[in-house]
Amino acid sequence: MTAKKLSSPLARVTGIFFIVTIVCLTFADLTVTTVDPWSEFGRLASGLISPDFFSTDSLVLSLAYTLAFALLGVLLGNLIGFGFALLFSFRLIRIFCAVIRAVHELFWALIFLQLFGLSPITGILAIAIPYSGIIAKVYAEILEESDQSPLEVLSVNTSRASTFLFVRLPDAWVQFKTYSMYRLECGLRSSAVLGFIGLPTLGFHLESAFKEGHYQEVSALLIVFYILIATMRFWMKRQFLPVYLILSVVILPWDTNFSASNILRFLTEDIIPYPMRDNTASMMDWVHLLVVTQAFPGMLATLQLTMIALFATGILTMLFFPLISPLFFKMKGRGIGHVFLVIIRSTPEYILAFILLQLWGPSMLPAIVALAFHNSAIIGHLIGRYTENIALRQDSVTGINRYFYEVSPRIYRPMLALLFYRWEVILRETAILGMLGVATIGFYIDSAFSDLRFDRALVLIAITAMMNICVDAISRLIRSHLRLKTSLEYK
Amino acid sequence: MALLEVRGESAGYAENVVLSDLNFSIDPGERVALVGESGAGKSTLLRMIYDRCSDFAALVPQNLGLVQALTVFHNVYMGRLHDRSLIRNFRNLLWPRGEDASEVEDVLKMLRLEEKLFSNVGELSGGQQQRTAVGRALYNPGKLFIADEPVSSVDEHQAKQILETISREKETVVVAMHDRALAIDYCDRLIGIKGGRVTIDEPSAGMKPGELDELYRVSDE
Numbered sequence: 001m002t003a004k005k006l007s008s009p010l011a012r013v014t015g016i017f018f019i020v021t022i023v024c025l026t027f028a029d030l031t032v033t034t035v036d037p038w039s040e041f042g043r044l045a046s047g048l049i050s051p052d053f054f055s056t057d058s059l060v061l062s063l064a065y066t067l068a069f070a071l072l073g074v075l076l077g078n079l080i081g082f083g084f085a086l087l088f089s090f091r092l093i094r095i096f097c098a099v100i101r102a103v104h105e106l107f108w109a110l111i112f113l114q115l116f117g118l119s120p121i122t123g124i125l126a127i128a129i130p131y132s133g134i135i136a137k138v139y140a141e142i143l144e145e146s147d148q149s150p151l152e153v154l155s156v157n158t159s160r161a162s163t164f165l166f167v168r169l170p171d172a173w174v175q176f177k178t179y180s181m182y183r184l185e186c187g188l189r190s191s192a193v194l195g196f197i198g199l200p201t202l203g204f205h206l207e208s209a210f211k212e213g214h215y216q217e218v219s220a221l222l223i224v225f226y227i228l229i230a231t232m233r234f235w236m237k238r239q240f241l242p243v244y245l246i247l248s249v250v251i252l253p254w255d256t257n258f259s260a261s262n263i264l265r266f267l268t269e270d271i272i273p274y275p276m277r278d279n280t281a282s283m284m285d286w287v288h289l290l291v292v293t294q295a296f297p298g299m300l301a302t303l304q305l306t307m308i309a310l311f312a313t314g315i316l317t318m319l320f321f322p323l324i325s326p327l328f329f330k331m332k333g334r335g336i337g338h339v340f341l342v343i344i345r346s347t348p349e350y351i352l353a354f355i356l357l358q359l360w361g362p363s364m365l366p367a368i369v370a371l372a373f374h375n376s377a378i379i380g381h382l383i384g385r386y387t388e389n390i391a392l393r394q395d396s397v398t399g400i401n402r403y404f405y406e407v408s409p410r411i412y413r414p415m416l417a418l419l420f421y422r423w424e425v426i427l428r429e430t431a432i433l434g435m436l437g438v439a440t441i442g443f444y445i446d447s448a449f450s451d452l453r454f455d456r457a458l459v460l461i462a463i464t465a466m467m468n469i470c471v472d473a474i475s476r477l478i479r480s481h482l483r484l485k486t487s488l489e490y491k
Numbered sequence: 492m493a494l495l496e497v498r499g500e501s502a503g504y505a506e507n508v509v510l511s512d513l514n515f516s517i518d519p520g521e522r523v524a525l526v527g528e529s530g531a532g533k534s535t536l537l538r539m540i541y542d543r544c545s546d547f548a549a550l551v552p553q554n555l556g557l558v559q560a561l562t563v564f565h566n567v568y569m570g571r572l573h574d575r576s577l578i579r580n581f582r583n584l585l586w587p588r589g590e591d592a593s594e595v596e597d598v599l600k601m602l603r604l605e606e607k608l609f610s611n612v613g614e615l616s617g618g619q620q621q622r623t624a625v626g627r628a629l630y631n632p633g634k635l636f637i638a639d640e641p642v643s644s645v646d647e648h649q650a651k652q653i654l655e656t657i658s659r660e661k662e663t664v665v666v667a668m669h670d671r672a673l674a675i676d677y678c679d680r681l682i683g684i685k686g687g688r689v690t691i692d693e694p695s696a697g698m699k700p701g702e703l704d705e706l707y708r709v710s711d712e
Contacts, residue, residue, distance in 0.1 A: 150569070153556035153624075155631065156545045158573040162580045166569050170560035 009482055010412060021311040024304040033361030041359050047215020053224075055217045058205050063224055066201040068248035069120070069194065070187035073127025075245065078180055080128065081135025088140035101133030102468035104432045105190045107461050109197055110449050114270070115263050120252040123199045127190050131183060138179055139172070146171045181236065185229055189348040192225060196350065200253070206351065210358060222347070229346045270454040290456055295463050298434070298441030302467065305364055305440055306423075306430045312372035313379065313426065314419050318408070320380030325387040327407055345377035349429045354436055362437040370433070371426055379418045383411050417484035424472040431464045493518050494635060494663060495543050502532070502539040509535040510687055517665065522658055524674035524695070525667040527684035527706050533667035534639055536684065540665055541637050549631035549661075551638035555624040559613040563604065563623050566612055567595045570631035598626045601656045617644040625653060629660050636661035640668060671700040
């Protein structure tokens with residue numbers, strides 16, 4: 001009698017995603033269109049290893065702006081998010097938060113650009129609004145899970161407000177601080193990327209330096225940015241925060257003026273579907289053009305790219321985590337692994353994709369590689385740290401056998417949990433990468449904005465948000481089906 | 492007039508009855524020790540007593556119920572949150588008032604913990620945390636002191652001092668204790684629990700620790 005083969009639900013889900021990825025890949029455009037990508041890569045590489053910190057006088061200022069937008073945006077997002085977290089038991093608030101965080105910072109920035117121009121308000125709100133939606137959800141979860149055991153020792157007559165202040169808030173506060181630091185790191189990346197739509201942050205100078213082939217300047221900008229992020233816990237102290245905030249407000253260029261009539265026109269006219277404003281235009285044509293030639297192909301390409309990037313992220317994570325795991329490398333080797341992972345995860349996907357696009361030309365390939373590298377560096381880091389707590393028996397095997405028999409089976413479940421957790425993040429980024437020329441939905445949104453067809457742009461953004469909310473819901477279903485926990489994130 | 496009177500009731504969690512056929516009362520001014528093997532149901536009985544008397548009782552649960560992220564001052568001050576205005580509570584959270592701090596300090600002096608007034612609870616040793624929880628219950632105006640093993644993590648000498656302080660400060664005391672000699676010394680009444688029932692309920696005067704052995708003997712059933 002032969003034993004029946006058992007198929008684990010983890011393996012089944014992996015198999016399904018593998019098949020979906022293969023299907024997506026067969027229809028994907030992965031060509032390298034540039035004539036001689038390698039020589040350009042060579043020039044980039046030689047530029048990267050010889051940074052020139054003095055070629056540009058904008059280095060310090062662009063960094064200061066990047067910091068200022070991040071600090072003010074994250075602070076405002078924190079305040080609003082905390083308020084929402086307190087009201088999170090209301091369904092309406094939860095839905096509202098889900099919607100505002102489903103729209104990427106860059107799309108928010110494009111919207112505010114129409115309202116406030118290149119004023120600092122645009123940058124600050126573009127960060128603060130989506131972040132407040134994310135922060136509300138995370139803070140509500142933290143408050144929910146705070147230690148309840150001190151509740152029973154309070155007198156039954158203690159008011160709800162006092163109970164909240166003394167029992168639920170203090171424990172949560174510690175985690176709020178940790179999470180805010182993580183959020184600020186994200187905020188720095190977001191702020192840097194906002195430069196690509198014209199705000200005076202790092203991305204602005206990076207883009208022009210790149211387009212002009214000044215790779216030594218690109219290198220200098222990136223290195224200073226990495227140092228800024230890597231040293232964050234040394235300079236980001238509570239007692240300095242007021243000084244930083246005042247400086248941020250002072251240095252930002254507030255002199256841009258915007259007209260109230262412009263804002264009013266945008267809100268009451270520009271975003272109304274065109275056929276409703278002009279009776280000669282046909283509603284059918286408007287909807288047809290929007291759905292058939294823009295929304296549908298955009299959504300399809302976005303989903304296709306997301307699925308490939310998700311699977312590729314999983315594979316790369318399995319390759320990356322041993323680099324920083326004490327189960328595989330000694331102290332010195334892990335140091336190199338850490339530097340490698342810090343560099344890729346500190347580079348925003350958008351910038352990584354931008355660089356690869358310049359080298360390889362427009363296709364899905366640069367986007368997939370950028371998304372997979374950035375996200376697997378994040379998950380790989382968390383999983384690598386997780387392996388520090390795995391106690392192997394003393395006589396366990398080493399090397400490749402250890403990887404497959406001892407470690408991989410233990411980390412596969414938490415790895416999948418984080419991967420599915422980031423699925424929605426990957427989708428949001430995929431949509432954005434369209435602005436670089438890949439044909440995802442962001443491409444159509446960007447074109448609608450540059451053609452001043454704001455009515456279309458807003459419908460497409462709403463569709464993107466819906467896709468995000470759907471993927472988030474599916475991811476949650478899969479995670480609860482597989483009983484995957486994500487408490488590992490941010491710890 | 493008894494603080495609490497229990498006649499023929501049972502105690503436990505949801506559908507799981509731990510103690511049955513309980514008959515006892517607690518009078519003001521009594522000092523009662525609950526003794527018995529671990530798992531016998533001492534904590535269950537304490538919980539039942541606290542639930543009935545929560546309006547005028549101060550509690551030290553076995554897990555201490557401390558807020559790790561706050562200081563000793565804050566944790567002790569929590570004993571009177573219900574007595575103070577929300578504004579005062581909020582202010583004390585951010586910047587403790589001198590008056591309240593010195594009140595709390597007085598309580599801590601009795602427990603020899605005044606040096607730790609503004610230390611974070613998370614940084615304290617087990618014994619110091621236990622004394623913080625006792626301090627909170629002493630600061631609580633409730634006249635019935637209920638505690639589950641309040642001196643299990645401090646040395647014998649300190650344990651005696653703490654128990655003396657408790658009996659001096661609080662009118663009525665109910666504690667669960669595994670140290671039989673201490674229980675006989677500092678309480679005037681012992682309630683012994685075994686096999687889901689109260690098997691001993693007598694004054695402790697003149698009792699010897701050995702007389703409680705039967706509580707800990709494996710039963711023949």
